[in-house]
Amino acid sequence: MGQDDLKRAAARAALDYVVAGRIVGVGTGSTARCFIDALAGIKDKIAGAVASSEDTRRRLEAYGIKVYDLNDIDDLPVYIDGADEITPQLHMIKGGGGALTREKIIAAVTAKFVCIVDSSKSVDTLGRFPLPIEVIPMARAQVARELMRLGGRPTLREGFVTDNGNIILDVHGLHIADPVSLETALDHIVGIVASGLFARRPADVCLMGTDKGVVTLG
Numbered sequence: 140m141g142q143d144d145l146k147r148a149a150a151r152a153a154l155d156y157v158v159a160g161r162i163v164g165v166g167t168g169s170t171a172r173c174f175i176d177a178l179a180g181i182k183d184k185i186a187g188a189v190a191s192s193e194d195t196r197r198r199l200e201a202y203g204i205k206v207y208d209l210n211d212i213d214d215l216p217v218y219i220d221g222a223d224e225i226t227p228q229l230h231m232i233k234g235g236g237g238a239l240t241r242e243k244i245i246a247a248v249t250a251k252f253v254c255i256v257d258s259s260k261s262v263d264t265l266g267r268f269p270l271p272i273e274v275i276p277m278a279r280a281q282v283a284r285e286l287m288r289l290g291g292r293p294t295l296r297e298g299f300v301t302d303n304g305n306i307i308l309d310v311h312g313l314h315i316a317d318p319v320s321l322e323t324a325l326d327h328i329v330g331i332v333a334s335g336l337f338a339r340r341p342a343d344v345c346l347m348g349t350d351k352g353v354v355t356l357g
């Protein structure tokens with residue numbers, strides 16, 4: 140099976156976690172897009188969705204799925220999203236699609252974060268994938284200096300502006316032995332809006348598409 144088949148299989152398996160009659164949180168990226176396609180098949184069974192990006196909002200609305208503002212809902216039973224890397228502890232790097240800040244906000248609200256990936260995303264230690272960091276534009280140079288002090292090599296994601304009007308620095312060369320500590324350190328750098336490290340709030344479940352079928356972790 141190809142990588143796209145494995146993404147689709149994980150996305151379809153996530154339908155089992157959608158709560159009938161409730162709102163579902165929906166992530167961003169190619170695997171999340173597979174989930175949106177699958178969700179469209181059961182759209183009459185859900186109350187609607189919250190979206191982690193403008194791209195996801197548009198795709199949901201194109202299927203006729205009502206999209207709610209996160210501020211208008213009190214709780215969110217489940218959030219389904221992909222990842223760029225995930226460890227056996229369900230710590231993740233996210234943000235390859237640049238939606239990390241909204242993804243992190245929805246992850247903070249939801250009762251259950253279900254991560255959907257193909258097996259290429261599985262790692263023992265995070266950091267081979269460059270860590271995305273959303274940064275206020277005027278803080279770019281200062282944040283880059285701080286990231287170099289932490290041992291990383293930040294590069295500007297050229298021509299990219301986030302849904303929040305900010306820039307992304309992709310940090311290369313990090314071997315993230317302690318993701319919780321690094322996430323905390325990054326949160327203390329002035330000018331960083333959010334990092335793509337999801338360790339303090341990891342996924343609750345990972346559905347991994349493999350050649351032997353969808354494996355559930357967590």
Ligand code: 5RP
Nearest residue numbers: 168169170221234235236238
């Ligand atoms: C977007 C994300 C995505 O979940 C992550 O980049 C994985 O994307 P894909 O499913 O296309 O591999 O965090 O900001």
